[in-house]
Amino acid sequence: MQDRVLLDVQHLKMYFPISGNGLLHRKTVPLKAVDDVSFSIIEGHTFGLVGESGCGKTTVGRTILKLYEATGGKIVYDGRDITAMTEKEYFPIRREMQMIFQDPMTSLDPRQTVNEIIGRPLMLQKLVSSKKERDERVQELLHMVGLKKDHANRYPHEFSGGQRQRIGIARALGLNPRFIVCDEPISALDVSIQAQVINILGDLQEKMGLTYLFISHDLSMIRHISHRVGVMYLGHIVEVADVEELYTSMRHPYTQSLMSAAPIADPEIAAASKRIILEGAVPSPLNPPSGCPFRTRCRFATDTCADRMPELKDVGGGHLVACHNML
Amino acid sequence: MSEHLLEVQNLRTSFVTGGGIVQAVRGVSMYVDRGEFIGIIGESGCGKSVSMLSVLRLLDDNAAVKADRIEFDGIDLQKQTRKSMRKILGRQIGMIFQDPMTSLNPLYTIGNQLTEPLCYHLKISKADARKEALNMLETVGINEPEKRLKQYPHELSGGMRQRAMIAIAMSCRPKLLIADEPTTALDVTIQAQIMELMAELKTKFTTSTILITHDLGVIASVCSRIMVMYGGKIMEQGTAGDIFYRPRHPYTEGLLRSVPGDGSGPKEKLIPIPGSPPDLMNPPAGCPFAARCKKAMKICGLAMPGLVDVAEGHKCACWLLYSRASGNREV
Numbered sequence: 001m002q003d004r005v006l007l008d009v010q011h012l013k014m015y016f017p018i019s020g021n022g023l024l025h026r027k028t029v030p031l032k033a034v035d036d037v038s039f040s041i042i043e044g045h046t047f048g049l050v051g052e053s054g055c056g057k058t059t060v061g062r063t064i065l066k067l068y069e070a071t072g073g074k075i076v077y078d079g080r081d082i083t084a085m086t087e088k089e090y091f092p093i094r095r096e097m098q099m100i101f102q103d104p105m106t107s108l109d110p111r112q113t114v115n116e117i118i119g120r121p122l123m124l125q126k127l128v129s130s131k132k133e134r135d136e137r138v139q140e141l142l143h144m145v146g147l148k149k150d151h152a153n154r155y156p157h158e159f160s161g162g163q164r165q166r167i168g169i170a171r172a173l174g175l176n177p178r179f180i181v182c183d184e185p186i187s188a189l190d191v192s193i194q195a196q197v198i199n200i201l202g203d204l205q206e207k208m209g210l211t212y213l214f215i216s217h218d219l220s221m222i223r224h225i226s227h228r229v230g231v232m233y234l235g236h237i238v239e240v241a242d243v244e245e246l247y248t249s250m251r252h253p254y255t256q257s258l259m260s261a262a263p264i265a266d267p268e269i270a271a272a273s274k275r276i277i278l279e280g281a282v283p284s285p286l287n288p289p290s291g292c293p294f295r296t297r298c299r300f301a302t303d304t305c306a307d308r309m310p311e312l313k314d315v316g317g318g319h320l321v322a323c324h325n326m327l
Numbered sequence: 328m329s330e331h332l333l334e335v336q337n338l339r340t341s342f343v344t345g346g347g348i349v350q351a352v353r354g355v356s357m358y359v360d361r362g363e364f365i366g367i368i369g370e371s372g373c374g375k376s377v378s379m380l381s382v383l384r385l386l387d388d389n390a391a392v393k394a395d396r397i398e399f400d401g402i403d404l405q406k407q408t409r410k411s412m413r414k415i416l417g418r419q420i421g422m423i424f425q426d427p428m429t430s431l432n433p434l435y436t437i438g439n440q441l442t443e444p445l446c447y448h449l450k451i452s453k454a455d456a457r458k459e460a461l462n463m464l465e466t467v468g469i470n471e472p473e474k475r476l477k478q479y480p481h482e483l484s485g486g487m488r489q490r491a492m493i494a495i496a497m498s499c500r501p502k503l504l505i506a507d508e509p510t511t512a513l514d515v516t517i518q519a520q521i522m523e524l525m526a527e528l529k530t531k532f533t534t535s536t537i538l539i540t541h542d543l544g545v546i547a548s549v550c551s552r553i554m555v556m557y558g559g560k561i562m563e564q565g566t567a568g569d570i571f572y573r574p575r576h577p578y579t580e581g582l583l584r585s586v587p588g589d590g591s592g593p594k595e596k597l598i599p600i601p602g603s604p605p606d607l608m609n610p611p612a613g614c615p616f617a618a619r620c621k622k623a624m625k626i627c628g629l630a631m632p633g634l635v636d637v638a639e640g641h642k643c644a645c646w647l648l649y650s651r652a653s654g655n656r657e658v
Contacts, residue, residue, distance in 0.1 A: 265547050265586050
């Protein structure tokens with residue numbers, strides 16, 4: 001298959017207005033959840049987005065799907081700029097861009113049966129013309145994610161976490177999407193169930209040529225499922241590279257410490273590996289440090305890092321790093 | 328006999344709920360030696376937290392706890408009254424919970440919550456307790472301890488709150504520390520900080536520690552002995568090496584295979600465990616894992632096997648380890 005870019009995100013910015021502390025002088029301060037993020041995803045590939053909580057990875061996913069109105073930048077999907085599209089113009093494209101949410105309990109309406117949950121989008125997008133056709137399609141979708149036919153008449157609370165996540169996947173698949181944002185789809189699940197969901201996502205990608213934006217904080221799962229990975233810190237992408245390149249020759253100090261902090265499920269390797277323990281915590285995005293956002297916790301920080309935000313530079317082979325003192 | 332710091336024999340805990348009786352823990356026996364760092368691993372609902380809460384008698388009234396023996400440092404915990412239990416908890420046994428936001432009291436300052444157990448248990452003056460509190464905060468790596476004493480939990484970050492929680496748990500120098508998923512709510516870089524701190528404190532104070540977690544990665548690096556729980560029972564126990572390199576129970580094997588390996592090619596398929604954990608309202612008569620086990624035999628559905636020694640200190644509860652196993656196999 002020819003490598004064709006399906007989604008291109010350019011200098012995406014998403015600021016949320018937050019009311020300031022002043023009691024009398026109500027000021028709004030922008031919370032820069034996503035600040036100048038650029039990446040692109042090739043059709044049929046998985047782009048993994050990793051980072052700690054609050055780094056803006058979920059906001060990136062939601063902004064791409066136009067669940068938020070981007071403050072700046074461009075989102076180009078399949079050659080069309082969707083950033084400024086109206087709801088009406090976007091409606092037919094929305095079918096192609098779907099989302100799987102983190103928490104399968106809160107993302108399914110507890111008062112709807114599985115049939116309604118999966119079937120309603122089909123009716124809205126006029127993909128089915130009759131109730132009978134809808135029911136058939138729902139059955140087919142349930143089968144695809146490994147659930148039984150008679151599950152259609154049940155309510156979400158009757159399912160386990162893993163099964164609920166399958167319902168969420170079936171709902172997203174119903175519209176024949178081409179692009180799916182998977183926002184931490186496995187982090188609420190038990191280890192033995194995580195692998196089931198990951199395998200379903202992998203099989204579907206193979207069969208239907210789906211493109212994923214896979215958001216997670218689980219580095220080993222990201223490595224397993226992604227073709228290309230972006231590392232985010234405090235609203236910025238600090239490093240992007242093809243998966244093996246990133247995991248074997250990371251160049252950004254943050255990526256390095258993130259990788260070394262990840263727990264390894266192997267006592268001997270864990271004992272042999274040298275951990276870089278970062279000091280302190282992620283700064284508040286309301287009051288980010290000047291220059292490089294990571295400099296307050298970075299071992300290599302110099303004065304330059306406080307002065308200027310480093311640009312995302314290509315260091316060869318599509319490996320991009322934003323650091324003044326890269327490794 | 329009582330060389331172990333904590334010894335539990337045949338612990339059974341059940342809860343009376345509107346829907347029926349849930350048998351959360353079904354016959355768990357374990358021990359912890361002095362200075363040992365052990366781990367209990369299992370998925371949600373396997374009974375790992377409940378078994379520890381049962382030992383500490385921290386469960387609500389709808390829980391029925393039975394055991395042949397629960398002995399801590401020569402004291403029979405089952406014979407303690409609520410009042411005498413209070414003298415032990417916090418003093419001899421410290422506990423760290425998963426979510427530091429809900430386990431710290433939002434209405435009291437960190438200083439207040441740190442000095443209270445010191446005054447109560449050690450009967451020292453407020454001024455001395457404050458000194459000790461400052462000392463503890465420094466020990467757990469909280470900077471500007473003077474300032475932190477006056478702050479409320481919401482003013483601290485997640486990692487800081489967990490450090491404060493550890494400081495409170497360790498302040499009376501307990502003999503045993505129980506850490507229930509201490510890093511689950513935290514980010515990886517903060518998780519690494521907290522795990523490092525716990526390992527440090529263990530060597531500093533020679534406290535025995537029980538770490539409860541669902542994360543294979545967290546448990547691999549710190550625990551000397553690991554217990555694998557499933558469906559309210561211990562399925563396998565042994566050293567970290569036994570569990571990770573020489574697992575004998577199909578459940579342990581499955582658990583290890585369902586996480587992506589480190590060196591393996593990224594596109595190698597994961598091998599999930601099919602199905603989901605048993606309903607403990609109606610627990611299966613036999614092995615709780617039988618319904619999901621590829622190697623299950625006829626007998627697995629009928630009776631639960633006992634723990635068998637497979638090597639020195641390595642025990643496993645599986646019918647496959649019995650000599651007649653191969654003859655019983657159903658295809």
